[in-house]
Amino acid sequence: MTEHHHHIKLPEGSIEKQTTTLNVGPTHPATHGVFQNIMELDGERIVSTESTVGYIHRAFEKIAERRPLYQITPLTDRLNYCSSPINNMGWHLTCEKLLGVQTPKRVDYLRIIIMELSRISDHLICNSIVGVDTGAYTGFLYVMQYRELIYEIYEEVCGSRLTTNIGRIGGFERNFNNTAFTKLEKFLKEYPSVLKEFENLFTRNRIFMDRTIGTGGISAERALNYGFTGPNLRATGVDYDVRVHSPYSSYEDFDFSIPVGKTGDNYDRFLVRNEEMWQSLSILQQAYRKIQEFKGEEAEVFHANVPEYYLPKKEDVYTKMEALIWHFKIIMGEVDMPKGEVYKSVEGGNGELGFYLISDGGRTPFRLHFRRPCFIYYQAYPELVTGGMLSDAIVTMSSLNLIAGEMDA
Amino acid sequence: MEANNSFTMGHGLWSMDKPEKMALTNETIQQKLTAKFGEAVFGFEDTYGMLCFETAKENNLKLLQFLHDDEELGFRFLTDLCAVNYPDQPGRELAVVYHLHNLAANVRIRFKVFTDINTPDIYTASKLFASANWMERETFDFYGVNFVGHPNLKRILNVDEMDYFPMRKEYPLEDQTRVDKDDEMFGRG
Numbered sequence: 001m002t003e004h005h006h007h008i009k010l011p012e013g014s015i016e017k018q019t020t021t022l023n024v025g026p027t028h029p030a031t032h033g034v035f036q037n038i039m040e041l042d043g044e045r046i047v048s049t050e051s052t053v054g055y056i057h058r059a060f061e062k063i064a065e066r067r068p069l070y071q072i073t074p075l076t077d078r079l080n081y082c083s084s085p086i087n088n089m090g091w092h093l094t095c096e097k098l099l100g101v102q103t104p105k106r107v108d109y110l111r112i113i114i115m116e117l118s119r120i121s122d123h124l125i126c127n128s129i130v131g132v133d134t135g136a137y138t139g140f141l142y143v144m145q146y147r148e149l150i151y152e153i154y155e156e157v158c159g160s161r162l163t164t165n166i167g168r169i170g171g172f173e174r175n176f177n178n179t180a181f182t183k184l185e186k187f188l189k190e191y192p193s194v195l196k197e198f199e200n201l202f203t204r205n206r207i208f209m210d211r212t213i214g215t216g217g218i219s220a221e222r223a224l225n226y227g228f229t230g231p232n233l234r235a236t237g238v239d240y241d242v243r244v245h246s247p248y249s250s251y252e253d254f255d256f257s258i259p260v261g262k263t264g265d266n267y268d269r270f271l272v273r274n275e276e277m278w279q280s281l282s283i284l285q286q287a288y289r290k291i292q293e294f295k296g297e298e299a300e301v302f303h304a305n306v307p308e309y310y311l312p313k314k315e316d317v318y319t320k321m322e323a324l325i326w327h328f329k330i331i332m333g334e335v336d337m338p339k340g341e342v343y344k345s346v347e348g349g350n351g352e353l354g355f356y357l358i359s360d361g362g363r364t365p366f367r368l369h370f371r372r373p374c375f376i377y378y379q380a381y382p383e384l385v386t387g388g389m390l391s392d393a394i395v396t397m398s399s400l401n402l403i404a405g406e407m408d409a
Numbered sequence: 410m411e412a413n414n415s416f417t418m419g420h421g422l423w424s425m426d427k428p429e430k431m432a433l434t435n436e437t438i439q440q441k442l443t444a445k446f447g448e449a450v451f452g453f454e455d456t457y458g459m460l461c462f463e464t465a466k467e468n469n470l471k472l473l474q475f476l477h478d479d480e481e482l483g484f485r486f487l488t489d490l491c492a493v494n495y496p497d498q499p500g501r502e503l504a505v506v507y508h509l510h511n512l513a514a515n516v517r518i519r520f521k522v523f524t525d526i527n528t529p530d531i532y533t534a535s536k537l538f539a540s541a542n543w544m545e546r547e548t549f550d551f552y553g554v555n556f557v558g559h560p561n562l563k564r565i566l567n568v569d570e571m572d573y574f575p576m577r578k579e580y581p582l583e584d585q586t587r588v589d590k591d592d593e594m595f596g597r598g
Contacts, residue, residue, distance in 0.1 A: 054565055057566040057567065065582070224512075226540050227488070227538070238512070245512075342457050343459065343489075345488075354488065356506070358493060366493075367493045369506075371489045376543065379540065
């Protein structure tokens with residue numbers, strides 16, 4: 001038996017050095033997701049940090065090359081799972097762009113209702129988590145019941161809550177029922193006072209302001225260079241919003257403003273998100289009013305006429321042979337897509353979510369690339385936190401709205 | 410730390426209209442690029458309203474720099490960078506695709522550079538766009554494009570030990586050599 005000497009191998013110079021290496025993550029309560037940062041600390045100050053990503057990489061782009069259009073929708077659910085419906089609709093809009101499908105106005109407005117509800121639930125999570133990370137748990141618990149209400153509306157429309165797989169190419173799987181509208185009315189009625197109270201808890205809260213003002217800031221110029229989009233870019237003062245720059249789903253019919261900040265710090269990001277929730281509420285009210293204007297037959301329109309890509313009614317699939325065959329054909333991609341190359345983007349919860357789709361005319365995409373906003377802007381994290389305190393870096397991480405599912409694809 | 414409320418309201422929907430000067434059209438972009446680069450930028454195409462073109466891979470930085478610096482073109486936002494594998498095009502198996510956006514004029518363009526899969530060397534855009542850093546790492550990770558001059562070109566989403574580039578078309582989705590799955594149980598017996 002030979003004798004082994006077991007030594008822990010330390011990197012050269014690690015005993016002598018004056019800084020401490022700290023692994024923040026990959027699984028740590030403060031990271032709210034699977035993120036690893038290897039930080040060099042001098043006391044509590046960050047000297048440098050290196051981010052490691054990819055812990056939940058699921059090869060969506062590779063899988064998508066073997067999947068017909070409808071089988072890709074569930075993949076998009078799992079990108080930014082705090083606002084799955086926006087991802088679903090972004091994907092359906094991409095397909096519609098390739099296929100040349102025009103959606104009726106009522107479908108657009110229904111989509112906008114779902115997308116703005118998602119935006120609210122996304123911002124709600126992000127902002128309340130910023131609160132949690134600064135030591136204020138109440139806001140988080142208080143607003144959760146309204147995210148629940150939003151999820152109940154999803155449930156009425158598509159049957160699921162988090163990974164929604166909502167909608168179809170050309171519209172929705174079914175018309176919104178009365179329960180959905182009743183719940184929406186309840187939301188529109190009650191949510192403003194809740195959001196107001198949420199703001200009362202935080203916006204002028206001394207501790208919260210001291211923790212967030214001046215931390216994690218970035219200039220507009222650097223933010224653009226780093227490819228920031230969404231609320232994080234707007235917090236620096238750039239009023240770029242996909243809903244306005246490249247309107248989709250008839251966003252041009254709505255009157256809303258783009259809130260912007262100045263310093264791009266944690267506080268500005270928080271304020272921008274809060275204000276965006278107010279704007280989303282206003283869009284929701286406008287959309288609901290527009291929906292109510294459709295009467296009679298018009299009020300029954302919930303999808304475009306695209307029989308080759310729109311799934312037949314579920315009742316028919318279970319009872320009629322023709323419908324069953326079409327359902328199978330569409331799901332299995334027996335209908336070839338047209339050739340083409342499209343880029344379509346939507347304003348996701350945390351920025352510009354883009355789909356770059358290349359079709360060679362087959363049943364599956366030849367190539368599908370997701371432009372995942374937080375993968376791109378997370379690169380700036382070292383620049384945002386270096387020189388600051390470790391505890392501020394945690395707040396910065398949550399205020400950037402990083403979603404591991406989206407980052408790692 | 411000053412406690413002033415630095416928050417201001419944006420200008421709203423209609424202020425996003427383009428500035429008074431002549432709008433930047435696809436024709437203008439094409440003319441300017443042809444005037445500057447001649448034959449070196451080619452394959453102009455209007456797909457779904459977006460101007461697309463191609464250049465030789467040696468030119469990618471010169472082109473990006475020109476698009477970035479030119480006062481009128483002003484493509485200063487790199488929306489996306491990714492690669493595509495075309496196994497049926499000998500000598501042009503890999504393409505790197507750039508999506509650029511002029512935010513002020515609100516115009517998007519896309520251009521591609523092609524490379525031989527055996528010498529997939531392409532100049533890095535990370536000096537010009539900080540955002541290109543990780544996007545190029547991802548492209549390297551999945552397609553093996555070697556971005557020359559990149560400060561930290563290593564795998565990003567896959568494990569470091571991986572010895573192939575999984576998004577290339579030669580690798581089928583499922584590893585056909587796997588033995589840990591009972592084919593009978595998976596309906597493939």
